[in-house]
Every structure is written in C-alpha cells, then in structure tokens.
Amino acid sequence: MKKVLSYFLLTIMALSLLLTGCRASPTAGKESGATELTFWTFNGLHEQFYTEMVKEWNKAYPDRKIRLNTVVYPYGQMHDNLSISLLAGKGVPDIADVELARFSNFLKGSDIPLTDLTFLVEKERDKFVEARLTLYSKDGRLYGLDTHVGTTVMYYNMDMLNKAGVDPDDIKTWEDYRNAGKKVVEATGKPMTTIETTDPNSFLPLISQQGSGYFDEKGRLTLNNETSVKTLEFLKTLIEKDKIAITTPGGNHHSEEYYGFMNQGGAASVLMPIWYMGRFLDYMPDLKGKIAIRPLPAWKEGGDRSAGLGGTATVIPKQAKEAGLAKEFLKFAKVSKKGNIKLWTVLGFDPLRWDVWDSEELKKPNQYTEYFQNGSRIFSVLLEVKDEINPLYLTEDYAKTSDLVNRNVLYEALKTKSKTPKEALDKAAAEVKGQ
Numbered sequence: 001m002k003k004v005l006s007y008f009l010l011t012i013m014a015l016s017l018l019l020t021g022c023r024a025s026p027t028a029g030k031e032s033g034a035t036e037l038t039f040w041t042f043n044g045l046h047e048q049f050y051t052e053m054v055k056e057w058n059k060a061y062p063d064r065k066i067r068l069n070t071v072v073y074p075y076g077q078m079h080d081n082l083s084i085s086l087l088a089g090k091g092v093p094d095i096a097d098v099e100l101a102r103f104s105n106f107l108k109g110s111d112i113p114l115t116d117l118t119f120l121v122e123k124e125r126d127k128f129v130e131a132r133l134t135l136y137s138k139d140g141r142l143y144g145l146d147t148h149v150g151t152t153v154m155y156y157n158m159d160m161l162n163k164a165g166v167d168p169d170d171i172k173t174w175e176d177y178r179n180a181g182k183k184v185v186e187a188t189g190k191p192m193t194t195i196e197t198t199d200p201n202s203f204l205p206l207i208s209q210q211g212s213g214y215f216d217e218k219g220r221l222t223l224n225n226e227t228s229v230k231t232l233e234f235l236k237t238l239i240e241k242d243k244i245a246i247t248t249p250g251g252n253h254h255s256e257e258y259y260g261f262m263n264q265g266g267a268a269s270v271l272m273p274i275w276y277m278g279r280f281l282d283y284m285p286d287l288k289g290k291i292a293i294r295p296l297p298a299w300k301e302g303g304d305r306s307a308g309l310g311g312t313a314t315v316i317p318k319q320a321k322e323a324g325l326a327k328e329f330l331k332f333a334k335v336s337k338k339g340n341i342k343l344w345t346v347l348g349f350d351p352l353r354w355d356v357w358d359s360e361e362l363k364k365p366n367q368y369t370e371y372f373q374n375g376s377r378i379f380s381v382l383l384e385v386k387d388e389i390n391p392l393y394l395t396e397d398y399a400k401t402s403d404l405v406n407r408n409v410l411y412e413a414l415k416t417k418s419k420t421p422k423e424a425l426d427k428a429a430a431e432v433k434g435q
Contacts, residue, residue: 034065053333104398134391144313148349160268181244198251205307224425232421259283306385
C-alpha cells in the first residue's frame with residue numbers, strides 16, 4: 001500500500017511540476033507527419049541550436065521528419081522535474097540538458113536511468129577532446145554529450161597591459177603573471193584580476209592544470225589534497241600579499257556588479273572559458289577591440305595551459321518514448337562535423353570535435369572575431385592547448401562537493417578569511433564524507 005501511495009504522490013508531483021514555471025516552444029519542424037521529440041532545457045539559448053539542427057535533419061531525411069517540442073524550465077526546476085519523472089516513469093522527455101554540477105545525481109547506483117551513448121562516438125572518438133567525454137562517463141561508458149569544450153583561457157585588457165608595458169605573450173607561467181600583475185597595479189592603480197568567491201572558475205581550472213580535481217579517476221575524494229591547498233594559498237597570496245587581485249565584485253563573473261566593474265576597465269584580465277566571449281558582447285560593450293585571448297599561464301615551463309570548465313550535457317532517458325530516433329538525432333546534432341560547426345556559428349561555443357577548429361566556417365568573420373583583438377585567431381589559440389586539457393571525474397558526491405566549494409570553501413578562505421585554505425578544504429572534505 002505504501003509503495004502504491006508513494007508512486008501516486010510522485011506522479012502527482014511530476015505532473016504539477018511539469019505544468020508550472022516553464023515555456024514550451026513546439027515550433028521546430030511543423031511539417032505534417034513529423035515525429036515529435038520532447039526536449040527539456042534550462043537554457044533558452046540551446047533551443048536555437050537544436051531548432052537549427054532539426055531543420056538540417058529534415059532536409060537530410062525528408063521521409064523521417066522531426067518536430068521538436070522544446071520546454072524551457074528554470075535551472076533548478078528542470079533538474080528536479082527530470083529526477084521526479086524518471087522516478088515516477090511518467091512524462092519523461094526524449095532528450096534533456098543536464099548541467100555539470102547536477103550530472104552526478106543521475107549516475108548514482110548501478111541502475112543508471114540514462115541511455116549509454118558510447119557507441120555514438122566510438123568510430124571517431126579520436127576527433128573529440130577526450131576530457132569532455134570522460135567528464136560524463138561512468139565505468140568507461142558515456143551518458144551525455146556536452147555542448148562545448150569549455151576551453152579555459154585568459155582574457156587580457158590590452159589598453160591596461162600596454163600602459164604597464166606588459167606583453168601577454170611573455171606571460172608563460174603563473175610566476176610571470178604575478179610579476180606582470182605588479183607592473184599593472186603600479187602603472188594603472190587597478191588589479192590584474194578578480195577571483196571568484198561563490199563560483200569555482202578561479203580555482204577549479206588551476207587545480208585541473210596540475211592534473212587534480214575534486215575526485216581522482218578511481219572516485220577517491222581529492223578536494224583537500226596538497227595541490228588544492230597550495231592552489232588556494234596561491235590565490236590568497238595574489239589578494240593579500242601581492243595585492244594584484246581582488247575578490248570578484250558580486251562574488252562571481254556572472255554578476256551584474258562584476259559586468260559593470262569590468263566594462264569600466266576594472267581589472268586587467270579575467271580567467272574564464274571561451275564560451276564567456278558571449279558575456280563580453282552582451283554585458284561589456286565598451287571593451288570591444290580591447291580584449292585579447294591567450295592560453296592560461298602554466299604552473300611551470302612546458303606545463304598545461306588550459307582546462308575544461310563548465311558544461312551542459314544532453315542525455316536520453318532510457319524511458320524516452322522515442323529513444324531510438326533521439327539517439328540518431330543526437331548523433332546528427334552533436335557528433336557530426338556539421339553539428340559541431342553549428343555549435344560555433346549558432347552559439348559561439350568551442351565544439352567538442354577539435355578537427356573542425358581549423359575549418360573555413362570557423363574562420364569566417366562574425367560578432368566574436370570583430371569584438372576581440374585577436375578574433376581571427378581564436379581557434380588557433382585553442383588548437384595550441386587542445387591536448388593540455390585534463391579530465392575531471394564525476395562521482396555520486398560531485399554535486400555536493402561542488403556546492404560546498406562554491407558556497408563555503410572559497411568564501412571562507414578568500415572573502416571572510418575565517419579559515420585558512422587548508423581548514424576550509426578539510427572542513428568541506430569532512431562534510432562530503434559525512435564526518
């Protein structure tokens with residue numbers, strides 16, 4: 001009786017959630033006779049890409065047309081809805097976006113509710129940035145296809161660097177970066193960079209560069225290892241001792257407070273993924289023509305100069321009504337060269353397939369190449385570092401760990417200074433372990 005009641009309540013919850021707080025767009029592929037695929041996402045921008053790929057599919061397969069029914073939910077609600085629908089077995093979408101920080105929630109246990117997608121890439125796997133496949137894998141099986149590589153780079157304000165007599169091409173290591181920062185502060189009176197205290201974008205790439213992360217390849221917690229402690233101490237040094245960095249206005253590089261600060265030339269550089277280019281265009285128009293993109297400084301000469309940051313993987317639930325067609329469409333959209341080129345031309349994202357990075361389509365002038373100083377060479381920079389992106393490993397505790405870093409560790413160690421880097425990391429690690 002209890003099981004029946006539980007099932008009934010879950011079903012009611014799922015139906016009520018599905019009917020609130022969403023925006024449905026059953027617009028793509030209106031041709032009669034088309035098979036409907038339901039797509040859930042929390043990012044309306046992604047809808048543009050899939051709408052475009054449905055058009056391409058319908059041209060290529062006129063006898064197997066698709067009509068895409070896109071539903072855009074708020075971030076938290078979409079992930080909760082997906083969990084509930086999978087548990088209840090009702091209202092499951094054919095394809096869905098799952099953001100990196102929530103992905104591990106769907107990999108728990110041995111009965112994973114997502115379709116194994118390994119076979120979609122097996123014939124051309126060497127053409128993909130492997131780290132982004134590893135990210136959404138468990139026990140060697142792939143369960144999601146990302147929307148970008150998230151190649152992490154340094155964005156430099158060349159007006160400020162020129163005033164300080166700093167050439168970004170001379171910045172090879174983080175020690176070089178520190179020295180350049182001191183020149184910038186002396187010449188401009190402004191910081192070299194900003195460091196996030198509510199998001200991981202200033203911390204996670206730096207430990208990834210050193211081959212570390214929150215967990216290792218065997219699923220063991222490494223959050224508070226020597227690499228993490230040393231890296232967090234380094235960030236603290238940039239703020240307190242070197243005085244070349246400040247904590248990010250608004251806490252992270254997506255806040256309105258930060259956009260206003262940076263648009264007015266608030267800092268000489270910012271470390272973020274290549275997909276952050278769109279934020280410059282949308283929120284920092286006054287920096288057009290001033291920003292140059294370069295690889296990250298390495299921890300030592302010849303060391304890795306990038307990392308893969310952020311991510312949203314598209315998944316296919318095992319219970320999807322049109323799972324077979326969804327798999328074929330996902331391969332068409334995210335595995336094919338054409339689809340990967342569209343990830344750039346439609347969304348401005350760095351595609352998963354590195355073998356399209358030097359294609360003619362990615363060299364054509366657009367809003368991004370016009371905005372950035374070295375805009376015509378964006379993918380030349382990325383090709384330099386494509387083999388310097390280390391994998392991150394998701395476990396069942398990844399979401400909890402990521403939340404602790406964002407909510408507590410960085411804030412306590414860098415903002416309030418209520419704990420040393422080691423104390424903040426040790427505390428979070430103990431919470432993950434349930435101690």
